Amino acid sequence: MQNIILKIMLCCFKLENYGHEGPIVVNTDTPPFLPIWFDVGRELGYKIGDPNGYQVESFMPIAKAINKGQRSSSYNQYVKPIKNVRKNFTVLPYSIATRVRLNFKTSKSFIN
Helix, strand or coil: CHHHHHHHHHHHCCHHHCCCCCCCCCEECCCCCHHHHHHHHHHCCCEECCCCCCCCCEECCCEECEECCEECCHHHHHHCCCCCCCCCCCCCCCCCCCCEEEECCCCEEEEC
16 A cells, blocks of 8 residues: 555655755655545546645645644744744744845844
């Protein structure tokens, strides 16, 4: 069963849409009924899609960011580890950045 799922994923998914080196872990759910799910989609005239590729109407496995049983997010993986460690790092919850200013001479950045 796993070989069938692997063949489907290799033929339909573009590997450049998937990173493997970062701290956010993304897994694609591959339940045992996935090949049947894809067959149903094809029979209905849909393509088999890539959850990280160009979004079109299609049947695809579910991509989820789960690490050790918890949702893996940008906040948990990048911000939380340094939030209380770095004095020059401020987090403003529920804010929207409208502009990022970079000073390449001093290596400082400002977010408005």
